[in-house]
Amino acid sequence: MTDAKTLSFSLPGDINTLTGGYIYDRRMVEGLREQGRTVNVVALPDSFPTPSAADMRQALDTLQALPPDQAVIIDGLAFGALDPQGVAAIRAPIVAMIHHPLAQESALPADLADHLWRTERANLAHARHVLVPSPHTRDMLIKRYDVPADRITVARPGTDRPRNGAAPLDPPLILSVGILHPRKGHDVLIAALATLTDLDWRAVIVGNPWDATHVAALEAMVAASGLYTRLTLAGRVDADRLAELYTQASIFALATRYEGYGIVFDEALSHGLPIVSTHAGAVPDTVPADAGLLVAPDDAPALAQALRHMLTDRVDRSARAAAAARAGAALPGWADTARLAGEVLDAV
Missing domain, CATH: 3.40.50.2000 (Glycogen Phosphorylase B;)
Structure with missing residues (x-):
């Protein structure tokens, strides 16, 4: 039986990094904790999605050591690049969080894009469920990565209301x-x-x-x-x-x-x-x-x-x-x- 009140949230590097994906992750952790859940943030090497062999081994050792009765949410920046054989050996139930497929990143060499498409597609088959921020990402995972629609949930990012009213400058x-x-x-x-x-x-x-x-x-x-x-x-x-x-x-x-x-x-x-x-x-x-x-x-x-x-x-x-x-x-x-x-x- 899985303990839904305790889980791990795993991502590369520092969760306080200022990008949209990391902001999403941080606010998700805060929101889950406000629900009364215990969320253990597990930092993986920040070299993902192109880790060294040593960083890959460290990440897989960390994830494979997680308890089998507690789910782990793995951010897609790492999840899509992990070695699929290593992912298959993770005992914890996996919830993948895919902001956008790694192969869609701009300026990737063709061989790297193909590699990331293959690893992410293989790894998604091991996820119990997948969280995505948009219908666009959901549709892409269904069509290009063979993820069943009933295993995907769209969790649109939240928005904070502005603290101050508009005060536009002149010139614009x-x-x-x-x-x-x-x-x-x-x-x-x-x-x-x-x-x-x-x-x-x-x-x-x-x-x-x-x-x-x-x-x-x-x-x-x-x-x-x-x-x-x-x-x-x-x-x-x-x-x-x-x-x-x-x-x-x-x-x-x-x-x-x-x-x-x-x-x-x-x-x-x-x-x-x-x-x-x-x-x-x-x-x-x-x-x-x-x-x-x-x-x-x-x-x-x-x-x-x-x-x-x-x-x-x-x-x-x-x-x-x-x-x-x-x-x-x-x-x-x-x-x-x-x-x-x-x-x-x-x-x-």
Whole structure:
């Protein structure tokens, strides 16, 4: 018999890392604990999803040592990359948390993408249940990874209500939030903004640096475009500064190449910000049609056209802002997300 009141939550590295996936994990742990459950956070090596042989062995030893009568939720950043034979030897009932399949990450070599698709597909067969943040990810797991639909639960990320009212700056502030990683398309956004210098605006890109090389490439783009007085690569900022930027912004923009969900879109909606983004992944399911303008990924001219429209058509921008605020007010809270996960654990 499984003890649903005690469980492990396993993920690579530090649960306080500032990315959407880690924020989701941390808030899930907090919500499950508020239900009266004991949740033991188990940190795996932070080299996943491309661990060394030693880190793979350490991760599998850790997971295989977990008690067989307590479920373990394993974050997909590690779960999809674990050796399938090792996963088969884990005695604890497994609940996989797949934010988005690892093979969907941008800029992966073809052989690595194929390897990750094979390992994640094999490992999902060993999971008692799978938690995903969006219908898009659920559908992909059904179609491409052969996961039965009745073993998948969509637990949409929760949203915190804004603490302060809107206080938009003049000229308008374009805010982008997302880890400084190729998948987020900040390079596309910079290229689009470089064609809008005839308009009056300011922009801030907030995101935890992924690696120094990519950050340097983005900084070089900003310098070459001449936008350094109007566009700030803010990097990582604290929660108070991020909240302030959301209240000061007039437009939210993210030129993402793929999203399994995209918590930042919900944050933008909750602040009543009209959104300019792409049709990639789960974005069309997350951003209501009347609250934003979506274009094809990697299309800087189309993104620039959408931003120009938002900047110059104040009537439409206000209408989309109002639609965003309505959608944001209807979003679930983190307690709702944890409730769904709790129901899964009770049924394992």
